[in-house]
Amino acid sequence: MTKTVLIGLDGATFTVLSPFIDGTCPEGVVMPFLAGMISNGFSATLASTAHPLTPPAWTTVSTGRTPGAHGIYDFVRFQDMGDDMYFTLYDARDIQVDTLWQIASRQGKTVTSLNFPMMAPPPEVNGTLIPGFVSWKHLRRNMHPTSLYDRVAAIPGFDPKELSWDFEREGQIGELMEDGELRRWVENHLPRDRQWYNIARHLLDEDNPDLFTLMLDGTDKIQHQAWHILDPKIWDPDTASDDAKEVRRLVVQYFREVDEYISELSTAAGPDAHVIIVSDHGFTGSDYVVRINAYLEELGHLTWRPSDGSEAGKRRDMANFANLDWAHTKAFCPTPSSNGIVIRKQSEKCPNGVPASEYEAFREQLIADLLKLADPESGELVITGVLKREDAFPGPMMEEAPDLVLTLVDHGFVSVRNRAPSVVVRPVPFGTHHPDGIFVMSGPGVRATRGPEMSIVDTAAIMAHSVGLKVPAEFEGRVPPALYDPDWRAENPVRKADPVSEPKVAAPRSGEEASESQKKEMIDQLRALGYIED
Amino acid sequence: MLQSVDIENRLITTIQEFVSDWGVTSEIDSTTTLVADLEFDSIDIIQLFVAIETTFEKRNLGFQDLLIKDGRYVDDLSVREISEFLKAGPIAA
Incomplete structure (x- = not known):
């Protein structure tokens, strides 16, 4: 049976969620299931990576390492050619450490990973993996196993174009839109997370993986463009245009659906599973x-x-x-x-x-x-x-x-x-990223309390412990002491593992010469592995 | 060491698999161009380079030298141009 469910909500912030949870917004309680999770479980502000951005932050969630270790800093990396600059995209091969999905797989756990960035081309795992931020044209060969595409294509309603990343549409983020145009933009975004939920539900029901993880990124996209409609300090239904009110109706409906997805997946996983809701960063308004x-x-x-x-x-x-x-x-x-x-x-x-x-x-x-x-x-x-x-x-x-x-x-x-x-x-x-994300957790032994601020790097340690692994020694985070009831924690102590894999040597990319500090790091790592004698 | 003809054949096979879900009906040979014939956009080109690196099990093949000429990104690439680039570079070495 599934032990751990993690649902990532890209960019989710208590600034937007709190009125939807406590019913202080004009629409009343929009997210009743999440409200119940928070009142009966553990919640905290989750501090993002030093630069709160989707690729480095989700990679920290999945690896338990900060960007200085995992090596992902942006969507785009570049190579300085002297008289020109070559820009290309970061991909999974640029991650310098193992993900928890790989670590868990090696220890016999089954895993599902859906819609996380930087997961293409897909690493081999003991289960299923569909990367996020991939165009429909490239979905089939970026799924693991490769037969997975035909399996998900058989799910009623599956539409690869709705599911996947539309680079042209996402490129509009940041452009000023009239409310009518914004309404159409939001409408076009809503089906994608429904597609991901449908796949998630099928794989959870059919596979029951030990570690089940899904990321929904509609929260981020909608907050970027519709911040003035979501920020409780700005939104005023008395002065809003009809188009703005329609956008508001749509985005509130989106958050209702997200709450239903969380509810359905939690129920499907059963009462013995830990359910974790986490965001990679928060949100605020940029002037x-x-x-x-x-x-x-x-x-x-x-x-x-x-x-x-x-x-x-x-x-x-x-x-x-x-x-x-x-x-x-x-x-x-x-x-x-x-x-x-x-x-x-x-x-x-x-x-x-x-x-x-x-x-x-x-x-x-x-x-x-x-x-x-x-x-x-x-x-x-x-x-x-x-x-x-x-x-x-x-x-x-x-x-x-x-x-x-x-x-x-x-x-x-x-x-x-x-x-x-x-x-x-x-x-x-305009909606922009704030360092303060969210952490919510429920399930066996989880205390019903609001905890002190946590770090995003703690998330992987919490997942590892929850799914029954020793927490890898390389992980930079911890399982917060306040997370579990003392009795449950005593029965389920956090165990630290020896290093689970050979540390990857931080080789320079693109065939460039190693810097002196990189050479020293390599030598230190090789020495630690016994390859160089003093 | 891979022969030149093997490199081109593997490249064409990679591209055929790459576009298999796109509804592209064009035959792919050395004269095929990515943008004009196969309707590639810039993201597709990046993804193709990843696929080529996967096929040949090598990274950092220096595709920037293929893409940037005289300080400008090229408008299109033919299969032959990619093939010749690979034959002249680390794949054939």
């Missing part, structure tokens, strides 16, 4: 557009690539990747989702980079300059935090991270487009 590369140009650190006026050139200018004259760029932000600044170090292929001897001084001055960026209208400083990568992402994969990570005053994502001015106020608040 500013911060054009960070425009500001870096003002500071003299980058030069835009001149437009040739072609259609391809125009598309490139509008893409969410920095489009720069790389021969004259020392520091840049690669993508909006990264909120990161990359400092190019001087090398043979990058002769105009920052010399190693000047790196620290350059970085300190850049931090100071970034913290001065202000809204010209109000004078408000728009960057409130600048983390160095060794502080944000310590670990063997740290050198793959941006040199600096920015936190904006409204937690927004930066823009990398070539527009002026550097800071403008949005006409409508």
